[in-house]
Structures are given as structure tokens and as C-alpha cells.
Amino acid sequence: MDRRGLLQLGSMALAHAAVPRLPIAEWAGTRRLSTGHPPEDNPDYLLRIAPVTVELDRSHILSTIGYNGAAPGPLLRMRAGRRVRIDVVNDTDTPELVHWHGMLIPPEVDGTQEEGSPVVPPRGRRQFELTPGPAGSRWYHSHAMAMDDLHKGAYTGQFGFVYVEDGNNPGRYDQELFLALRDWEPFFTTTMDDEDDDTHHGPLPEKPATLNSDPDGLEVGSNTYSINDKALGAGDPIRVREGQRLLIHFLNASAIENRRVALAGHKMKVIALDGNPVPTPQTLDSIFVGGGERIDVVVEMNNPGVWILGSTEKAIRESGLGVIVEYAGQHRQPQWIDPPLAPWDYTIFGTANSSSLAPQKTIELIFEKMPGAVGKFNLWLVNGKPYPHEREFVLEQGTRYRLVMRNRTDDAHPMHFHRHLWELAEINGKKTAGIIKDTVVVPYFGRVMVDFTADQPGLALFHCHIQQHMDYGFKALFRYG
Numbered sequence: 202m203d204r205r206g207l208l209q210l211g212s213m214a215l216a217h218a219a220v221p222r223l224p225i226a227e228w229a230g231t232r233r234l235s236t237g238h239p240p241e242d243n244p245d246y247l248l249r250i251a252p253v254t255v256e257l258d259r260s261h262i263l264s265t266i267g268y269n270g271a272a273p274g275p276l277l278r279m280r281a282g283r284r285v286r287i288d289v290v291n292d293t294d295t296p297e298l299v300h301w302h303g304m305l306i307p308p309e310v311d312g313t314q315e316e317g318s319p320v321v322p323p324r325g326r327r328q329f330e331l332t333p334g335p336a337g338s339r340w341y342h343s344h345a346m347a348m349d350d351l352h353k354g355a356y357t358g359q360f361g362f363v364y365v366e367d368g369n370n371p372g373r374y375d376q377e378l379f380l381a382l383r384d385w386e387p388f389f390t391t392t393m394d395d396e397d398d399d400t401h402h403g404p405l406p407e408k409p410a411t412l413n414s415d416p417d418g419l420e421v422g423s424n425t426y427s428i429n430d431k432a433l434g435a436g437d438p439i440r441v442r443e444g445q446r447l448l449i450h451f452l453n454a455s456a457i458e459n460r461r462v463a464l465a466g467h468k469m470k471v472i473a474l475d476g477n478p479v480p481t482p483q484t485l486d487s488i489f490v491g492g493g494e495r496i497d498v499v500v501e502m503n504n505p506g507v508w509i510l511g512s513t514e515k516a517i518r519e520s521g522l523g524v525i526v527e528y529a530g531q532h533r534q535p536q537w538i539d540p541p542l543a544p545w546d547y548t549i550f551g552t553a554n555s556s557s558l559a560p561q562k563t564i565e566l567i568f569e570k571m572p573g574a575v576g577k578f579n580l581w582l583v584n585g586k587p588y589p590h591e592r593e594f595v596l597e598q599g600t601r602y603r604l605v606m607r608n609r610t611d612d613a614h615p616m617h618f619h620r621h622l623w624e625l626a627e628i629n630g631k632k633t634a635g636i637i638k639d640t641v642v643v644p645y646f647g648r649v650m651v652d653f654t655a656d657q658p659g660l661a662l663f664h665c666h667i668q669q670h671m672d673y674g675f676k677a678l679f680r681y682g
């Protein structure tokens with residue numbers, strides 16, 4: 202390791218020591234030059250991909266691949282519009298890709314093989330240069346294919362937050378927390394204990410008249426969970442005082458499942474979805490976070506006690522997906538209270554009319570599952586076939602499109618579009634506007650419409666954010682004509 206590497210790791214370790222509970226380390230900041238471009242070969246950030254151990258609790262220490270010696274990796278704070286150089290060092294034996302989720306950046310640095318981004322070679326190093334934006338909660342993660350290897354891609358600890366600042370304060374708050382929901386030690390299973398029912402509201406507009414009765418292939422499950430790198434009860438609690446306001450940035454960094462979480466004894470005011478402020482903030486008992494999605498909430502600490510923030514599912518919460526929130530001077534057992542569970546409905550955060558152009562063209566996207574069609578696994582189809590598609594999805598520069606996503610499967614899928622932002626238009630027949638997202642959960646047998654302007658030339662990947670679904674066909678490449 203060169204001297205600079207040692208310095209960077211040294212400052213990172215200090216930052217970790219100062220904030221033990223949260224893997225937050227703005228460690229490259231001290232090295233950033235105050236004006237102009239850094240000279241060539243002088244990165245603003247360095248990410249080192251290498252084996253890490255994660256101590257979920259004292260008796261549960263696991264081995265995975267992570268960034269800079271930890272999982273999650275460091276919180277990277279960037280300035281919207283200020284160009285940065287990022288060096289990625291790959292200390293593993295397999296090629297890697299770092300994807301910058303939610304950023305409007307060119308395909309060469311977006312971090313997917315499908316779009317032609319270069320890999321970081323095994324035992325190699327590569328520099329990426331990008332202009333972060335838009336402002337808000339973004340994240341970075343491995344975009345490597347895993348297929349049937351549950352020690353690769355998004356199953357590993359290769360994920361972390363990027364917060365892109367633009368100088369606008371998202372409201373007054375006393376503490377800012379970044380909480381990533383995670384599962385670990387994935388395995389193949391036929392029984393999925395998921396929370397997809399939460400996305401069901403009312404009709405099932407895309408339910409086929411006859412259902413495929415072939416037995417399902419193996420999917421991926423987990424019994425081990427955490428928030429950031431700690432299981433519920435391990436690590437330090439989140440310490441608060443009565444009267445404080447917490448700003449919490451949630452991320453579902455799971456490769457497997459959508460999640461619903463709540464903070465017992467409190468309501469959460471949702472102010473942003475996928476890092477983008479919503480037109481109509483709503484105060485709710487719980488939130489539903491699809492794989493890859495982010496939700497920013499503000500919580501008024503107005504109910505002194507010791508509480509659990511975690512999964513609304515008992516088994517999942519008690520297997521680690523939670524964290525204790527402790528008011529100053531309170532010393533009782535952490536309490537959980539089941540919140541009333543209303544169906545998750547994106548449209549309540551919207552407004553009546555879009556300020557953007559009406560869509561000029563419509564693209565239909567039909568999702569289907571072929572149970573057990575690839576050996577032990579299911580095959581996933583977009584418009585009748587798995588990836589790759591040839592020239593089905595060709596965009597005209599400047600045109601505003603409507604995507605109509607018809608989910609003819611019995612799973613909810615968090616669909617993600619790279620390098621573009623969607624405006625939600627309709628969820629299962631309910632119209633909305635003004636909600637800007639890069640990932641949207643399409644309910645099972647449900648229909649979601651989103652609009653976007655084709656203003657980011659180059660290849661753009663569209664896919665389900667559940668790693669196994671993506672690997673087995675559930676993706677499509679959009680190109681510009």
C-alpha cells in the first residue's frame with residue numbers, strides 16, 4: 202500500500218471511531234482541493250473493494266466484500282455540479298462495477314456492463330470522473346451479476362450512501378442519520394416470507410385470467426438482518442432528547458426484499474422519495490421501502506422512552522432489522538408497538554397536475570415470470586422475452602415518454618431506471634404528479650405509469666432491483682436513436 206492509501210485509511214478509521222454506530226466517514230474531504238480541478242491522479246475519493254468482516258452482534262461476525270474495510274462503505278458527501286474524481290481499487294479476484302444509483306451521469310461512469318461502463322479489473326484500479334447530481338440521497342453499490350453465486354454483486358457488503366448537497370437545507374433538524382436496511386447470508390429457498398402484500402391496494406389490474414400453475418423455481422431468502430452494520434440491540438442506540446427533530450435517510454440496500462419499517466411510539470413525516478422532495482409531505486405510522494429506494498423522513502422526538510425502530514414484521518425485526526432509539530435519562534427495556542398498517546400508496550405524496558409536458562409517446566412494458574424455466578430458477582420476461590432485447594426500446598432525444606409497466610407476476614418488483622428520473626403518473630389507476638423517483642415498486646398484478654424526458658443520451662439500463670430477477674432476464678436496455 203502506498204503512503205496516500207495509508208493516510209486515507211487512517212483518517213477513515215478515525216471517523217469511524219468518532220461515530221461508531223454509523224459508517225459515516227467524510228474521510229476524503231480533508232484532501233479535497235478548495236478550488237479548481239484536482240490534478241490528474243489525485244482523486245477526491247478512494248474506494249477500495251476488499252474482503253471485510255461485519256460484526257452484526259458479538260456472536261455473529263460474517264465475512265463479505267465491502268468498501269474501505271466496512272459494510273456499508275463510507276458516506277460520501279458530494280456537491281451537486283462539482284466534478285469529482287473517484288479512484289476504485291479492486292483487491293478481489295473478480296471484475297467489479299460501482300454503480301451510482303440515482304445520478305444523472307453518462308453511461309461510461311454509471312457502472313453497468315450493459316451500458317458499456319468499464320469494469321474495475323481484478324487486482325486493478327480505475328479512475329472515474331463524474332459530476333454529481335441532482336442533490337439528495339443517492340447511493341453506490343456493486344452492479345456485478347451474481348447469477349447463482351450468492352457471494353457476488355448486491356449480495357455482498359458493497360453498498361454505501363452518497364449524499365449530494367446543493368446548499369438547500371431540507372428543514373430544521375438536530376440530528377441527521379443514514380440508515381441502510383440490509384439482509385445477510387442469503388440462501389436459496391422456495392418459501393418467501395415477504396412483505397409484498399403491503400403494496401396491494403385495491404384492484405389487481407394486471408392479474409391474468411388464468412394463472413401459470415407450474416411450480417416456482419428457487420428464490421433467495423435470508424434470516425439475518427441489520428440496519429447499517431448492526432443487528433437490533435447490538436452497537437450503540439440512537440441517542441435523542443425530547444424536543445429534537447431527527448432527519449433520517451432510509452435506504453433499502455437489500456438485494457432480496459422490499460421492507461416496511463416504523464419507529465415505535467412515533468410518526469414519521471416523509472419529505473423526500475429517492476432523495477427528491479415530494480410535493481405533499483405526509484406524516485405516517487410506517488414507511489415501505491422497496492429494494493434500491495430511499496425515503497427521507499423527519500421525526501419529532503416527543504414521546505420519551507426507549508423505543509425500537511425496525512421492521513414491522515416481528516420475525517425479521519427480532520432477527521436483526523432494527524435499532525434502539527433511547528431518550529436521554531430513560532433506561533427501560535426497548536419497546537415495540539405494532540403500528541396500524543395502511544397500504545402503501547405513493548400517490549398521497551403527489552399533486553394534482555404535473556408541471557412538465559404531457560407525454561408524447563407511450564412504451565408498454567409487460568412483466569411475466571416463467572416458473573422454474575432456467576434449471577432451478579425462474580425466468581423473468583419483459584415484453585415476452587428475457588434480456589437482451591435488440592432494438593425494442595429506442596428513445597428520441599427531447600421526447601417525453603410514458604412507460605406503462607404491467608406486472609403480470611405475483612411479486613412486487615422495485616423497478617429502476619438508470620441515468621434518468623421518472624415522474625409518477627398513475628399507480629393502479631390512481632393518478633398523481635410531481636413525485637420524482639428513480640425506482641418504483643410495481644405492486645403484484647399491478648400497473649404503474651411513469652413519465653420521463655429522454656434527455657440523457659447513451660445506453661440506459663432498466664431492471665428489477667432484486668438481484669436474482671435482474672440476473673435471470675428482468676432487464677432491458679434503452680438506447681437513443
Ligand SMILES: [Cu+2]
Pocket residue numbers: 612613614615665666667670671675
Ligand atoms: Cu423483481
